Amino acid sequence: MKIAIDLNGGDRAPEEILKGCLEFLKNHPREKLILCTTKNEPDNLFDLNHPQITVEYFTHAVGMKETPAKSKKEKPDNTIEGTLRLVKNRKADCAFSCGNSGAIILNSVDVLGLKDPNTHPSLISFIPLYNRPPLAVFDVGALGNYVFNAELYFAVLHETVDIYTKLYGVKEPEIKLLNIGTESWKGTAEHKNIYRMMSDSLYNFTGNIEGDELLFTDASVIVTDGLTGNIVLKLLESFNVLLQNFRNFKDCKFDNNYLNFLIEDFNYETIGGAPLTGVNGKVVIGHGKSSSKAVRSALELCVKYAEI
């Protein structure tokens, strides 16, 4: 597989992204990476001459806090767009960026096009679980101006289920709606709409789930309004930060597997990326603060995703 990587996206770019790429390649001798960057990067970054790496240059990098529409207008030839053009032109099988997610989505729609004008580009995020495939959370609201529209969400739900099934081998995964109660009449009008749509046509939809059951459910796919999904995902990250404190507790040896999982792997770095649905081409978005470990994990996901 060939993965196109935005080397300039993310809070710790380009150093941490490049480090992640090199770590990934050590264990993947057959994969190829195309690093998309600007001419402004210090030369020594690319003093690599690595047989699995090629570099493509673009005029601009998009900042993490830039307004997506504005950046698109003012910086047409940027590293995010560059990765997507490589997918569009079939020079790469998947695009990956840890950059400005609004800009990635806007450029994905523009360069790759929507699969269907009635769909909605949405991000699937994965929560690592102990001894089983991760939990898919759909959507996690990457768009700044967030609106929950049940019909648009429903239109991309089948694609989400299909991606999950193929990535993790779970056939007919159980689907639940994240809500403030288990009753069908709970939540906003849009929550009730999508509940009805899912009940009517997805036999593996099993109703609402509340926040306290999220980490203990047997379900595989959780549908949320993206604003809540985004906040939930970020809150889960902070749990891991709390748990890191246990590491500093010297009298305690963590040979218990479940505790080790919570401390070491219950973390966004374990999966590292979120596939974008609804567009014609494979795009994976990384966390803005990605470490090299997160980049390495995301590239593993890119390869699996490019294969399905």
Add this chain to the structure above:
Amino acid sequence: MKIAIDLNGGDRAPEEILKGCLEFLKNHPREKLILCTTKNEPDNLFDLNHPQITVEYFTHAVGMKETPAKSKKEKPDNTIEGTLRLVKNRKADCAFSCGNSGAIILNSVDVLGLKDPNTHPSLISFIPLYNRPPLAVFDVGALGNYVFNAELYFAVLHETVDIYTKLYGVKEPEIKLLNIGTESWKGTAEHKNIYRMMSDSLYNFTGNIEGDELLFTDASVIVTDGLTGNIVLKLLESFNVLLQNFRNFKDCKFDNNYLNFLIEDFNYETIGGAPLTGVNGKVVIGHGKSSSKAVRSALELCVKYAEI
């Protein structure tokens, strides 16, 4: 103070509620409790002859899953309404129920009345923090049919800040809006509306906060749309369940205070109740699954709240 308690509300009522009341009274020899219940309770529950307890009887108890409007119509003389009538008639200083929160809110508006027709009854929930006053989360969406209206929220925000200041002695608490990014243009139209309103008139409003900073912020009051607030609060409860696993790890002695806090007190049971704003009278709502420890904590809150 006199606290009116709905003995029939909550998943573990009436036994656990009564147990919590008796535990509370051991340490509060001057407080009085009025237990509101139905005639159907086994007599031995009230074979108490406790000098600080009186019992009032009502015709009905409201089920946890009943539709609030329907229960109000079909069960007019119920134990929830009973606690509120005692507050209305100044026979009690605060009402407390762990029952159907929609029914508590509907009955509070009906019996006590709204402070202002332009306000919105909302629940303030408190997240326990280590070595500092808890974090107030406002709102946590107790209404089943949830709509986020920035103007209604803003109207009760001053009351929320006032309650927080008086309960925990934090003057001019810092306020933040829970959102999907720190930029002012992030979130739904209503998130942007309330952001603007708070920026314009609350000098201690310091902008958006993302999910991953929630447990680490210096702010004291977090404003959310209630649906997200509800899911976040419940998810936080499940963290504590994960942490309970550490207890079973035999080689590990938890003499570290912060770890003890996370395991023992980072839990809804530590605060136990959420004040309802916007109504003429003091009402505290408990968690449906309240244990006796949670009831005891909620009664401590009721007394403090009744005093302010």
